[in-house]
Amino acid sequence: xxxxxxxxxxxxxxxxxxxxxxxxxxxxxxxxxxxxxxxxxxxxxxxxxxxxxxxxxxxxxxxxxxxxxxxxxxxxxxxxxxxxxxxxxxxxxxxxxxxxxxxxxxxxxxxxxxxxxxxxxxxxxxxxxxxxxxxxxxxxxxxxxxxxxxxxxxxxxxxxxxxxxxxxxxxxxxxxxxxxxxxxxxxxxxxxxxxxxxxxxxxxxxxxxxxxxxxxxxxxxxxxxxxxxxxxxxxxxxxxxxxxxxxxxxxxxxxxxxxxxxxxxxxxxxxxxxxxxxxxxxxxxxxxxx
Amino acid sequence: xxxxxxxxxxxxxxxxxxxxxxxxxxxxxxxxxxxxxxxxxxxxxxxxxxxxxxxxxxxxxxxxxxxxxxxxxxxxxxxxxxxxxxxxxxxxxxxxxxxxxxxxxxxxxxxxxxxxxxxxxxxxxxxxxxxxxxxxxxxxxxxxxxxxxxxxxxxxxxx
Numbered sequence: 001x002x003x004x005x006x007x008x009x010x011x012x013x014x015x016x017x018x019x020x021x022x023x024x025x026x027x028x029x030x031x032x033x034x035x036x037x038x039x040x041x042x043x044x045x046x047x048x049x050x051x052x053x054x055x056x057x058x059x060x061x062x063x064x065x066x067x068x069x070x071x072x073x074x075x076x077x078x079x080x081x082x083x084x085x086x087x088x089x090x091x092x093x094x095x096x097x098x099x100x101x102x103x104x105x106x107x108x109x110x111x112x113x114x115x116x117x118x119x120x121x122x123x124x125x126x127x128x129x130x131x132x133x134x135x136x137x138x139x140x141x142x143x144x145x146x147x148x149x150x151x152x153x154x155x156x157x158x159x160x161x162x163x164x165x166x167x168x169x170x171x172x173x174x175x176x177x178x179x180x181x182x183x184x185x186x187x188x189x190x191x192x193x194x195x196x197x198x199x200x201x202x203x204x205x206x207x208x209x210x211x212x213x214x215x216x217x218x219x220x221x222x223x224x225x226x227x228x229x230x231x232x233x234x235x236x237x238x239x240x241x242x243x244x245x246x247x248x249x250x251x252x253x254x255x256x257x258x259x260x261x262x263x264x265x266x267x268x269x270x271x272x273x274x275x276x277x278x279x280x281x282x283x284x285x286x287x288x289x290x
Numbered sequence: 291x292x293x294x295x296x297x298x299x300x301x302x303x304x305x306x307x308x309x310x311x312x313x314x315x316x317x318x319x320x321x322x323x324x325x326x327x328x329x330x331x332x333x334x335x336x337x338x339x340x341x342x343x344x345x346x347x348x349x350x351x352x353x354x355x356x357x358x359x360x361x362x363x364x365x366x367x368x369x370x371x372x373x374x375x376x377x378x379x380x381x382x383x384x385x386x387x388x389x390x391x392x393x394x395x396x397x398x399x400x401x402x403x404x405x406x407x408x409x410x411x412x413x414x415x416x417x418x419x420x421x422x423x424x425x426x427x428x429x430x431x432x433x434x435x436x437x438x439x440x441x442x443x444x445x446x447x448x449x
Contacts, residue, residue, distance in 0.1 A: 003292050006312040006358050029356070036354050037335050039313055049312065051359060077348060101424020102402065103339055106348040107355065189423035190337070 004039070008051035012058075012137055012166065015050050020139040020162030022048045028164060029053075030073045031107035033100065034116040057166050058111070061085055068170040072111025072134075080105065089170060090285055091179025091198055091278075095126035098183060101190060111165045117151045120193040120218035124151065126181035128215035128225050129198030131171050138163035148215070151222035176203040178285030180278045183217070184270045186261060193218040194262035195270045197250065199278040201233060203286050209233045214246065214275060219254035219267050226253040229275060238283045246279055247272030295358040301326065302370030310357035317341045319357035320367060328368040330394050332426065339425035342398035343367050349405045351424075368397035371404065380404055380442040389438030391429035399425045403439045411447050415440060 006029075009015045019026055024047035027035050038044045052058050058073040061082050068085055076096045079085060086093045099108050099122050113123045114134070127147045134150060136143050139162040147168070152158045159165070179200035185191035196217030202210050214229035229249035236242030256267035294309040301324065308323040317334070320326045320343070332340030334353045341352040344366035371378045380400050383389065390396040399422060406413060406421045413421070418439050419432070427435060 004312040005293065006295065006356065008359075029359075031354075032356065032359075033336055033354050036315065036356065040315065040334065040353075049356075051356075053359075075348065100336070101339060102405075102421055103342050103349055103351045103424045104336055104354075106345075106350040189420060 004046060005048050006051065007048065008054050010054040010056075012055050012164070015052055015055060015164060016137060016139055016162050018048065018050050019164070024048070026050065028115070030058075030109045030112045031075060031104075032112075033104050033108045034112060052164060058164075064169075065172070067172045069135075070110065070168045070170070072165040072167055073109050076105030076108050076110075077102070079110070088173040089130060089179060091181045091200060091282065092123065092126045092130050092132075092170075094181040095123040095196070095198065098122040098181075098193075110168060114147065114150055115157055115159070115165060117153070117155050117157050117222070118192075119151075119154055119221055119223065120196065121223065122181070122183060122193055122196055122217070124223040125196050125198035125215035125217040126179065127168065127198075128223055129181070129200040129213045130179055131200065131213055133169045135166045135169055136163050137166050142166075144169070148223065148225045153221045173289075174202070175290050176205070176286050177201065178282045178287070178289055180281035180285065182274050182278045182281070184262075184274060192261065195219055195256075195267050195274055196223075197271065197274040197278045199275065199282040201238075201279070201282045201286055203283075207237050207287070209236055209238060209242075212279075214250060214279075216250060216253060216271055216275075219256040219271055221255075224253055226250055229253065233279060238279055243276045243279060247276050250275035295361075297358060297361045299360045299363050299365055301365045302367060308357070312356065312358055314357040315353050316343070316345075316355040316357050316360050316365075317352035319360065320352060320365075323357075326367055326369050328397050330397055332394060332398075337424075337426070338395070338398075339402060339422075340395050340398045342401045342425065344401065344405070349402060366401075368400060371400060378404070379445045380407070380439065383438045383442040383445065384435075387434055387438040387441055389430065389435045395425060395427040395429075399427070399435060403442070406439070407443050407446060411443060413440075413443060 026048040029051040058071040181198045183193040183196035198215040201212045212230040212233040232245035251272040330340040332338035336351045336354040
């Protein structure tokens with residue numbers, strides 16, 4: 001029987017020090033929807049759990065210089081109930097809405113969804129497409145990296161010992177921008193993505209795409225930013241040839257596994273189909289966002 | 291020797307205190323320390339919703355929260371739903387329309403349905419089904435549950 005210690009500091013520096021000085025296995029506790037299951041099923045036996053929910057920096061949704069900053073421990077429901085954020089980033093909210101049941105979203109956080117590092121995490125492709133930056137605090141100071149650089153493989157992140165994701169910084173959201181996230185699951189609800197696609201676009205006044213980011217989930221060991229897929233849309237009005245190029249680029253980027261929820265061939269095919277649909281939804285939203 | 295943690299929380303308006311070990315869940319504490327056994331354990335992995343409770347206004351699975359985290363929190367469980375002998379309209383409609391068979395899923399479904407009706411007094415059948423997607427029932431086939439929720443919603447709207 002291992003001995004577990006629980007700490008819930010209210011200062012970020014104390015949380016970092018506790019994690020940096022821990023000699024054995026330690027875990028950050030935010031929503032706990034993954035970590036607590038792992039502890040209760042003895043998948044992990046940490047000696048230290050640091051609950052970060054009492055640290056104010058991690059809890060709020062704020063606008064800074066015209067752009068959103070979302071604390072890493074903000075729950076899914078808090079985000080879904082934030083009208084201004086939902087209006088600015090409907091695609092990110094699409095992803096968050098798909099993280100488990102309403103009960104799960106009462107606790108689950110985007111920081112946890114990212115750090116649990118499942119290749120199928122629903123908010124992650126949407127965050128990558130959004131161009132969100134994570135602000136990290138650690139024993140060697142603060143740093144900022146793009147969301148796509150955090151997952152390092154299934155269940156692994158690029159965070160160093162003692163580092164904590166504090167918040168997600170989103171870019172400003174000018175008119176004629178829109179994002180969307182779609183996923184394929186065998187069931188309607190309460191399932192894990194077989195493929196997930198996030199698309200974020202900007203249009204000029206004539207409706208021509210000037211910027212596009214496309215990210216895929218569940219088709220590789222980590223969520224992928226697919227630059228070729230974004231490039232396929234830029235300069236187009238998201239017409240049929242551009243959507244064909246998008247679908248081809250998305251499918252070409254897939255390196256999926258074969259498992260009971262989807263074969264390799266199926267995932268590759270669906271990645272192209274979903275990329276197309278997500279792009280059209282992002283287009284519709286960008287046209288409405290004036 | 292594992293350290294025990296002292297927790298003081300409000301449950302259904304009453305002050306409670308308990309000692310817990312750090313790996314105990316809120317569900318363990320409610321059932322084993324406070325003897326509030328209305329909240330059920332189904333899967334213990336957050337998939338079935340049988341242990342749905344409210345913590346500081348958020349609807350969560352009590353199996354996915356550590357008991358020690360509850361310190362200073364306001365918790366609402368199924369034991370707080372009826373006012374004395376007066377059942378909540380949801381409870382009464384579940385009884386009248388046979389919205390339960392074995393009853394294990396029922397407390398969690400009642401809590402979840404109440405949150406839905408607080409947020410949306412006039413949900414569509416589809417909205418009820420999506421909202422309750424995290425509450426599994428292996429007896430009823432869901433139809434009677436959905437009908438009970440919709441009937442309670444009508445009654446509560448006075449329609």
